Amino acid sequence: MRLLRPSVLRQLRPPMVRLVDYLPEIDAQNRAIVGRLFATGGLARASVAADGVMHAAIRIRQDQLVYEPSIIVMPRGGELELAVANEDEAVHVLYLPSNGQRQVLVLLQQRAGTARLRLNAPGLYTIACAVGNHAGRGELGLILVQGDTPADARLDRPRQRRPGS
Amino acid sequence: MRHSPRLPSLAAAALVAAGTSCARPASTIPLTERARPASAYNARLGTGAPPVAATLDARRIGRARAEPQNWLTYHGTYDGQRFSALDQIDTANVASLRTAWVFQTGAVGLVASPATYALEGTPLVVDGVMFLSGFDGNVWALDAATGDLLWHYQYAVPLDVPLCCGNVNRGVAVARGKVFYATPNGHLLALDAASGRVVWDRVFLDVRAGESSTGAPLVVGDLVIAGSAGAEYGVRGHLDAFDLETGHTRWRRYTVPKPGEPGSESWPAGSDAWARGGGSTWVTGTYDPELDLLYWGIANPGPLFDGAPRAGADLYTNSIIALRPADGSIAWYFQISPHDQWDYDAVSEPILFDQGGRRLLAQFNKNGYLYILDRTTGRPVRVARFARATWADVDSLTGVPAVRLTPSATGTHICPGPAGAKEWNHATYDPRTGLLYAPVLEMCGTFTSRSREFREGVPYWGGSAVPDSTDRWGEVKAIDPSTGRQVWAWRGTHPMVASLLSTGGGLVFAGEPTGEILALDARTGAVRWRLQTGSGIHGSIMTYAVRGRQYVAVTTGWGGWVKGIAPELSAAPRGGALFVFALP
Numbered sequence: 001m002r003l004l005r006p007s008v009l010r011q012l013r014p015p016m017v018r019l020v021d022y023l024p025e026i027d028a029q030n031r032a033i034v035g036r037l038f039a040t041g042g043l044a045r046a047s048v049a050a051d052g053v054m055h056a057a058i059r060i061r062q063d064q065l066v067y068e069p070s071i072i073v074m075p076r077g078g079e080l081e082l083a084v085a086n087e088d089e090a091v092h093v094l095y096l097p098s099n100g101q102r103q104v105l106v107l108l109q110q111r112a113g114t115a116r117l118r119l120n121a122p123g124l125y126t127i128a129c130a131v132g133n134h135a136g137r138g139e140l141g142l143i144l145v146q147g148d149t150p151a152d153a154r155l156d157r158p159r160q161r162r163p164g165s
Numbered sequence: 166m167r168h169s170p171r172l173p174s175l176a177a178a179a180l181v182a183a184g185t186s187c188a189r190p191a192s193t194i195p196l197t198e199r200a201r202p203a204s205a206y207n208a209r210l211g212t213g214a215p216p217v218a219a220t221l222d223a224r225r226i227g228r229a230r231a232e233p234q235n236w237l238t239y240h241g242t243y244d245g246q247r248f249s250a251l252d253q254i255d256t257a258n259v260a261s262l263r264t265a266w267v268f269q270t271g272a273v274g275l276v277a278s279p280a281t282y283a284l285e286g287t288p289l290v291v292d293g294v295m296f297l298s299g300f301d302g303n304v305w306a307l308d309a310a311t312g313d314l315l316w317h318y319q320y321a322v323p324l325d326v327p328l329c330c331g332n333v334n335r336g337v338a339v340a341r342g343k344v345f346y347a348t349p350n351g352h353l354l355a356l357d358a359a360s361g362r363v364v365w366d367r368v369f370l371d372v373r374a375g376e377s378s379t380g381a382p383l384v385v386g387d388l389v390i391a392g393s394a395g396a397e398y399g400v401r402g403h404l405d406a407f408d409l410e411t412g413h414t415r416w417r418r419y420t421v422p423k424p425g426e427p428g429s430e431s432w433p434a435g436s437d438a439w440a441r442g443g444g445s446t447w448v449t450g451t452y453d454p455e456l457d458l459l460y461w462g463i464a465n466p467g468p469l470f471d472g473a474p475r476a477g478a479d480l481y482t483n484s485i486i487a488l489r490p491a492d493g494s495i496a497w498y499f500q501i502s503p504h505d506q507w508d509y510d511a512v513s514e515p516i517l518f519d520q521g522g523r524r525l526l527a528q529f530n531k532n533g534y535l536y537i538l539d540r541t542t543g544r545p546v547r548v549a550r551f552a553r554a555t556w557a558d559v560d561s562l563t564g565v566p567a568v569r570l571t572p573s574a575t576g577t578h579i580c581p582g583p584a585g586a587k588e589w590n591h592a593t594y595d596p597r598t599g600l601l602y603a604p605v606l607e608m609c610g611t612f613t614s615r616s617r618e619f620r621e622g623v624p625y626w627g628g629s630a631v632p633d634s635t636d637r638w639g640e641v642k643a644i645d646p647s648t649g650r651q652v653w654a655w656r657g658t659h660p661m662v663a664s665l666l667s668t669g670g671g672l673v674f675a676g677e678p679t680g681e682i683l684a685l686d687a688r689t690g691a692v693r694w695r696l697q698t699g700s701g702i703h704g705s706i707m708t709y710a711v712r713g714r715q716y717v718a719v720t721t722g723w724g725g726w727v728k729g730i731a732p733e734l735s736a737a738p739r740g741g742a743l744f745v746f747a748l749p
Contacts (some may be wrong), residue, residue: 072513081630085194086194091309097321098202100319100361101317102202103202103203103730105200111197111198113199114199118321122323123323123324125321128274145323149371155376155403155440158437158440161618162618163623165620
């Protein structure tokens with residue numbers, strides 16, 4: 001485990017602390033509520049292979065209806081090879097964002113597979129299960145693509161202040 | 166019961182750390198499955214479109230009037246008249262119109278701005294193939310006679326794309342075997358018109374600055390021209406031209422000059438207000454091939470309602486500009502609402518027509534006035550009020566406004582309201598009647614100004630405007646451009662926010678926010694046909710023919726900036742269907 005960055009500690013404002021404090025109660029199926037919060041399966045950064053393709057892996061554990069990790073960070077736009085393992089005794093069908101056509105990964109019980117996703121722009125994308133209401137129960141994840149607008153597409157103007165600055 | 170924190174902050178921090186960086190062992194289940202594209206699960210999807218666009222070029226688009234069976238460019242023809250000579254459907258038989266086919270769109274999963282998505286586009290038709298775009302990155306090729314799906318492309322739109330007003334797209338351009346589509350997050354794509362596959366992908370907007378795209382590109386010569394949205398975020402507006410074969414940038418024309426450039430004297434000296442001065446270009450312009458001039462309407466300045474940081478006329482915001490397509494240089498400009506404080510952006514389509522031996526241009530402006538200009542020089546010919554307008558008295562010859570009312574800290578009641586007397590939805594000109602027809606919002610509002618510091622990428626309104634909840638209605642108005650006088654008006658309950666179509670059959674088609682499509686008699690305004698489509702119409706109507714049969718198509722699916730255009734229908738049923746009608 002790496003040490004927390006000071007910038008992380010600064011994020012621990014009271015609302016954030018309350019969220020974390022509540023998690024044991026609300027981040028479990030059929031306890032405080034019927035489902036659980038989505039995107040609480042942690043975060044992982046995609047690795048970048050020599051050919052430039054990024055890689056990440058997700059597990060769906062038994063009876064949890066959540067992706068682990070549920071937040072995948074791509075350091076830049078490009079292709080992501082995503083591996084998903086369904087360790088559950090339920091069927092899961094992942095709807096995955098990709099330019100051109102959404103990708104659909106069908107996983108019967110105890111099956112695993114891969115998807116190649118093409119996401120070339122910075123931003124936040126969602127992944128979700130199409131079975132039942134698994135997505136509403138918690139099986140809703142995020143892919144964050146980092147990056148900035150290419151220099152030749154930026155506005156020709158002096159640097160402007162951004163929120164929080 | 167009051168909840169008591171159980172964990173001190175540092176313990177909570179440790180919990181977060183464990184969740185983010187202690188990876189579990191990899192799964193031991195072998196990777197035997199492979200994702201398939203959604204198209205593999207759509208048995209209704211065809212194998213592609215015939216190569217109808219291969220021979221389509223700008224020269225042919227320039228003669229689009231000669232092939233009324235097609236709708237080759239966003240406004241139907243370069244002149245923006247939205248008139249079709251097709252006359253199979255006419256005033257005598259329009260009551261017999263029946264639904265030929267319906268194409269339903271719908272949304273899967275979370276979409277950006279989920280409360281505002283709407284189907285607003287104008288489909289193009291090229292020799293029996295229809296190209297339609299919609300919300301959430303969708304482009305479809307359809308058989309124009311049957312509605313069969315030939316190909317489908319969906320761009321993955323980031324959930325956090327900065328949108329002004331809605332998750333919408335208003336159309337594509339087609340030429341030289343390619344379909345040009347601007348994504349909400351500012352990628353201009355060239356798709357193969359036969360397969361839907363990407364030919365090139367060019368980033369042209371700065372999403373971190375708040376730019377986005379909703380408009381249809383325009384092909385002129387060997388260029389594809391695309392506008393930008395984002396004046397509400399304090400961007401510096403611009404228009405871009407690309408080589409349509411390669412996607413390489415040919416020119417960029419900023420609509421707000423830098424210090425020292427012509428027009429910069431209209432911005433406060435010693436200030437960088439120009440840098441966030443707005444002036445986006447989000448509605449598709451028009452083009453005169455003989456004069457070789459491109460006409461484009463420019464949006465509001467930033468901040469919208471607070472003029473204090475930008476003393477001056479704020480060129481070229483709220484202007485109509487004529488550009489030379491070769492290099493994007495400005496041939497002339499006419500500023501309609503100098504130093505705008507009402508969000509009366511001048512983005513509405515400049516309609517090109519000839520009358521009395523003069524080459525004219527007409528724009529129904531949001532500010533409630535119709536402007537007729539000489540399109541060779543930009544000089545005003547006539548200005549006439551077409552809706553309630555209390556913000557100013559505008560000189561009928563010069564177009565110069567004597568401003569009466571501006572936003573204030575406590576709120577000022579002003580007409581028109583923030584959506585204007587005409588929204589982006591397009592008017593039409595019928596060369597047979599010689600009349601202009603406009604969808605009108607008769608609605609006022611209360612405008613409040615409020616200073617705020619600029620921060621890049623977040624809304625920069627400088628106040629607010631609340632539309633009236635009473636004493637508001639909509640109209641379709643027929644106006645004689647030679648006098649500026651109203652010839653007839655059809656009045657509806659709600660503001661009219663759908664583009665009109667006029668046809669050789671003597672009809673003007675209109676759409677109501679409650680979902681009815683109307684056919685009006687172009688000479689009298691009498692309703693000849695009416696049909697409820699199930700969801701409000703904030704899109705556009707066009708017509709085409711296949712194998713001698715005329716069709717009328719309308720994009721339905723209520724949404725967009727409904728709080729501004731028709732707040733009384735904010736929670737009205739949503740949708741997203743293309744209805745296509747024909748005679749039995």
